[in-house]
Ligand SMILES: Cc1cc2nc3c(=O)[nH]c(=O)nc-3n(C[C@H](O)[C@H](O)[C@H](O)COP(=O)(O)OP(=O)(O)OC[C@H]3O[C@@H](n4cnc5c(N)ncnc54)[C@H](O)[C@@H]3O)c2cc1C
């Protein structure tokens with residue numbers, strides 16, 4: 001394990017459960033590795049594979065997708081959609097030279113502060129073991145949609 | 155290429171960054187001056203400031219002033235969680251004439267200072283998150299909150315004291331209330347008790363009048379023997395489907411004379427009455443207890459001869475005669491209600507002591523649960539208020555075991571809060587009715603509440619003995635002559651430091667409170683969450699104790715956590731006033747995070763149509779594209795996550811905003 005290496009984790013968390021859990025981890029003063037940067041979305045169902053690949057391309061060593069427990073999604077079944085997308089993407093990651101373990105999907109309920117803490121800790125350890133993501137991801141992002149086109153062109 | 159500084163879609167972008175110390179909450183870990191200095195160097199940031207408490211009046215004033223003076227058109231506040239102060243700072247922006255959706259909150263307290271040990275790391279993380287937001291706001295647009303009309307009706311689920319109290323408050327102030335109760339009568343657990351601690355008011359005397367008021371109130375519709383089966387819609391406009399189970403007695407026609415019950419071919423009551431936990435008996439047509447509301451009997455199809463064989467002389471029908479109250483053909487009915495808000499007041503279940511066989515419940519006939527004891531003490535209960543053993547004799551000694559199933563690693567870890575107090579109440583009642591010796595076995599006495607400690611002292615003065623120690627077992631294995639024919643309670647008395655064996659005639663198990671057995675299904679139906687243990691979760695434990703994460707759905711009573719009647723009533727009042735505040739506002743502003751479809755990009759593949767959980771997207775056959783109905787969209791973004799051509803987007807979470815945020819978040823070095 002590379003002791004010097006500090007992996008970068010991007011957490012994309014749903015507003016109602018996993019983001020609440022990280023809020024609660026704060027309120028309960030849980031201490032966990034500082035390696036995660038969090039982006040909040042309303043539901044894990046919003047997360048498209050493109051955003052995950054973009055995160056890898058921007059230098060993330062790992063991406064954590066957080067949603068509500070099965071059956072608890074605030075919007076009924078968004079987390080099942082996330083599960084399908086993440087599962088599919090995981091099968092494709094090796095083709096980009098990315099270990100599937102670098103993408104992690106977790107159901108973390110709103111009161112599961114301890115699980116949040118453990119997840120970040122474990123994930124950080126996993127990524128320390130894997131080392132930095134060395135692959136240069138070229139233009140793997142399918143450039144679709146006006147907003148994205150505009151964004152990539154600026 | 156880190157930041158897209160050359161990007162300026164909306165002309166000249168001027169960002170103001172305000173970093174809060176939150177006293178020492180943030181500044182104790184994050185080096186705020188360094189963060190502020192860094193923020194000032196970010197592209198488009200024209201001002202970056204630190205303040206001790208950004209949410210305070212002077213903090214807000216400063217932001218408002220600078221928005222105007224510096225002509226800011228983007229606002230960033232790095233402080234606590236958006237769940238705490240996003241609303242506050244959106245208002246600040248709006249007051250200064252800035253569209254509130256050009257603001258972004260950065261959470262550097264819950265996500266950074268409170269969870270990070272190392273100040274260097276915390277400072278770096280705060281910088282990254284501010285950079286992410288500064289990148290993101292470049293892509294923010296002006297938005298208008300969506301406004302919806304609020305329906306003035308309220309549905310209250312659960313007719314215990316919580317539901318009853320909330321219903322009366324709302325109805326008195328002019329709202330129409332549907333009170334849905336799954337049992338045949340409202341009243342909940344409180345209707346089972348004889349007396350209530352600590353004042354020893356007679357439960358019926360304070361509850362029955364309220365139940366009658368509910369019955370006669372023009373603004374309340376009681377839907378007893380009914381359950382909610384489906385909830386659709388959202389705050390202000392819920393559609394609630396209620397299943398009314400057939401009770402085979404017509405509520406409209408029944409006059410409440412009970413001649414049908416007297417007339418039943420079963421001259422004696424012979425079936426166990428569920429309300430008395432089988433200690434009392436009932437007929438197939440019955441009232442669970444005399445004060446039941448609505449005062450309409452129920453026919454139990456499982457025991458009624460007419461339902462079993464079709465060959466009953468139907469004396470009940472004859473007795474009812476022209477009043478035509480009995481209706482064997484009654485069918486289950488689904489009623490759809492349209493309401494603006496919902497109060498969930500489904501109460502609690504009690505711990506099943508069979509899970510602790512060492513206490514002998516179900517093995518020794520004179521081991522009772524506290525709720526059974528409540529029924530025995532009740533003047534209108536199965537023994538008309540006499541505390542008697544199974545053989546009808548009065549006990550000479552009674553042991554009351556506290557905390558059964560509570561504060562127990564093997565069962566429920568929580569304290570059930572009311573057991574100490576109701577155990578004292580039961581001890582007092584045993585003394586009052588039988589003058590037996592009473593032993594209370596406790597782990598700790600928890601008597602926090604107005605008049606509670608005084609009540610504890612009173613019971614000690616009355617001669618109740620308190621023994622500190624968790625009971626090991628209840629057994630009929632006599633070792634001495636005194637123990638013969640008795641139940642022996644084995645306990646380690648931790649004050650005396652010795653093992654004791656206390657022989658008694660009757661054991662009462664003070665069973666703890668648990669979430670209702672179907673709590674999980676209820677949370678799913680109303681789209682609310684559970685906290686640890688399965689109690690319903692409030693929006694904020696301190697500041698929003700009766701709200702939930704679902705707008706327009708409120709909590710009252712023991713469904714949120716174990717609590718006594720005074721707290722339940724207080725919370726029910728709070729839930730009622732929340733519902734009232736909502737309906738008096740008349741309109742509600744909803745976060746404009748809805749999705750939209752760019753018609754020029756949509757290829758008409760219809761992936762989104764099937765994915766939308768709210769049927770907000772439909773396919774336009776003529777234009778050959780998907781169309782989104784804003785009013786139905788709830789803002790999950792699942793369509794935006796799936797659209798292969800990027801036509802479906804979500805306001806506040808569109809692709810460019812998220813990509814910019816991700817890029818900004820990852821641009822730092824760890
Ligand atoms: C043995 C014992 C003694 C007690 N003694 C006292 C005392 O002396 N003083 C005191 O202050 N407190 C006492 N308490 C506590 C007291 O019982 C509670 O504070 C109070 O009952 C809580 O009221 P509630 O309305 O929230 O819940 P409940 O009384 O449990 O009522 C909930 C109601 O909702 C209904 N319901 C549940 N689920 C649904 C559903 N899905 N759809 C429709 N309806 C539903 C139930 O049938 C019930 O009628 C005692 C508790 C116990 C166990």
Ligand code: FES
Pocket residue numbers: 014015016017018042043044045066067068072073074075077078079
């Ligand atoms: S809201 Fe959490 S996964 Fe959908």
